[in-house]
Amino acid sequence: MANTILIGMQWGDEGKGKIIDVLTARADLVVRSQGGNNAGHTVIHRGVKYILHLIPSGILRRGKVCVIGNGVVVDPLALVAEIESLRKLGIKVDKNLLISDCAHLVLPYHRILDEQRELRRGRIGTTKRGIGPAYGDKAGRTGLRMSDLIQPIVFSKKLQAKVIENNRILQALGAKPISFREVNETYLAAAKKLRPFVANTVVYLHRAMERGKQILFEGAQGTFLDIDHGTYPYVTSSNTTAGGACTGTGVPPHRMDRVVGVMKAYSTRVGEGALPTEDDQLAQRLHNLGREFGATTGRKRRCGWFDAVATRYSRMINGIDEIAITNLDGLDRVDPIRVCVAYRLNEKRLDVPPCDASQLANCEPVYEEVRGWNASTHASRKFSQLPSAARKYLRYISELTGAKLSMVSVGPARGETITL
Numbered sequence: 001m002a003n004t005i006l007i008g009m010q011w012g013d014e015g016k017g018k019i020i021d022v023l024t025a026r027a028d029l030v031v032r033s034q035g036g037n038n039a040g041h042t043v044i045h046r047g048v049k050y051i052l053h054l055i056p057s058g059i060l061r062r063g064k065v066c067v068i069g070n071g072v073v074v075d076p077l078a079l080v081a082e083i084e085s086l087r088k089l090g091i092k093v094d095k096n097l098l099i100s101d102c103a104h105l106v107l108p109y110h111r112i113l114d115e116q117r118e119l120r121r122g123r124i125g126t127t128k129r130g131i132g133p134a135y136g137d138k139a140g141r142t143g144l145r146m147s148d149l150i151q152p153i154v155f156s157k158k159l160q161a162k163v164i165e166n167n168r169i170l171q172a173l174g175a176k177p178i179s180f181r182e183v184n185e186t187y188l189a190a191a192k193k194l195r196p197f198v199a200n201t202v203v204y205l206h207r208a209m210e211r212g213k214q215i216l217f218e219g220a221q222g223t224f225l226d227i228d229h230g231t232y233p234y235v236t237s238s239n240t241t242a243g244g245a246c247t248g249t250g251v252p253p254h255r256m257d258r259v260v261g262v263m264k265a266y267s268t269r270v271g272e273g274a275l276p277t278e279d280d281q282l283a284q285r286l287h288n289l290g291r292e293f294g295a296t297t298g299r300k301r302r303c304g305w306f307d308a309v310a311t312r313y314s315r316m317i318n319g320i321d322e323i324a325i326t327n328l329d330g331l332d333r334v335d336p337i338r339v340c341v342a343y344r345l346n347e348k349r350l351d352v353p354p355c356d357a358s359q360l361a362n363c364e365p366v367y368e369e370v371r372g373w374n375a376s377t378h379a380s381r382k383f384s385q386l387p388s389a390a391r392k393y394l395r396y397i398s399e400l401t402g403a404k405l406s407m408v409s410v411g412p413a414r415g416e417t418i419t420l
């Protein structure tokens with residue numbers, strides 16, 4: 001396998017965890033380049049369900065090295081908890097995990113600020129994990145990093161200044177101030193546990209590439225949650241698109257060989273912001289099947305029809321070479337199925353999504369209807385075993401998106417995958 005970037009092509013929750021797990025079989029290293037524990041990548045292996053938030057899913061496979069790159073924001077307590085829960089399940093977390101010394105920290109005041117902002121008008125519907133405020137500090141050049149955390153004196157000094165500053169803000173917002181002493185103690189205890197994993201991951205990745213190792217870059221969230229290209233302001237605070245894999249790891253663009261995009265056979269979104277093809281009946285149907293509940297927050301996902309305007313744009317931004325389509329089985333009993341081929345805004349037909357959030361919210365989907373297959377696709381392991389209407393649907397949405405179809409997922413388990 002060449003160096004591969006894996007990207008969510010919609011609004012996150014495309015089922016990346018499962019596809020990453022399948023692709024990991026052919027990679028030597030699996031790297032996260034952005035986001036934090038707002039992500040929730042679900043992998044089902046031998047009947048056990050693992051939800052990974054910070055650690056790349058490659059940790060579940062023997063012999064793979066996992067790297068948390070410089071572009072990730074790390075909540076040290078969440079990371080320690082994740083390491084410990086994996087160990088309890090018998091998963092080795094040792095020399096197979098590295099954390100960039102340049103990765104920024106998510107600290108308690110980030111989480112509280114995130115929660116406070118979410119209480120106000122204009123809320124984004126965040127995961128309340130402190131992601132936005134942590135990236136805000138990074139861009140504002142006042143953030144603390146892993147390299148600070150593992151130097152107790154440096155960490156305490158910087159933390160104290162930040163706690164004083166943030167307590168003023170918290171008090172102005174009517175929130176309880178935090179105790180420097182408590183935070184300092186708790187985080188220094190976490191630092192002891194994390195220190196063995198901290199390294200210059202840029203150098204590590206380059207050395208690995210010199211030795212011919214192959215890297216899988218595990219994207220978190222999705223294209224339309226990208227801070228630049230997403231449905232701003234209803235986005236996350238990092239570059240979820242392909243470019244983020246370079247800046248978030250220090251691996252240059254010419255070392256990237258292929259980009260695999262993951263998209264659901266329909267659309268979903270959690271949090272606020274436009275979802276042009278949203279359909280409450282489809283959502284009800286999927287929720288009744290026990291599907292489409294968030295892996296990180298448990299929130300019900302909003303659901304809509306497949307949106308080719310969005311996925312076409314996503315293919316363009318990310319340079320998608322191949323597509324993996326997931327959750328095909330979610331449409332097994334839906335007939336007819338609608339596909340959005342364009343938007344209409346003020347009597348004009350649009351082929352790309354507008355940048356402006358209120359314009360996007362006013363876009364009406366132009367639909368085409370296709371026949372459903374009214375049969376289970378769960379047991380299909382070859383493309384030819386799928387019902388003919390399902391094959392037609394997959395070909396149609398891949399063509400509309402403009403990239404080659406390479407994988408189809410018909411269930412959550414590793415084996416429930418069709419490779420073309």
Ligand code: IMP
Nearest residue numbers: 012013038039125126127235236270271
């Ligand atoms: P934040 O990343 O917690 O700041 O949330 C910003 C927006 O991104 C919200 O709409 C969240 O629901 C969404 N979001 C963040 N992480 C994920 C994810 O892993 N999957 C889907 N949506 C996400």
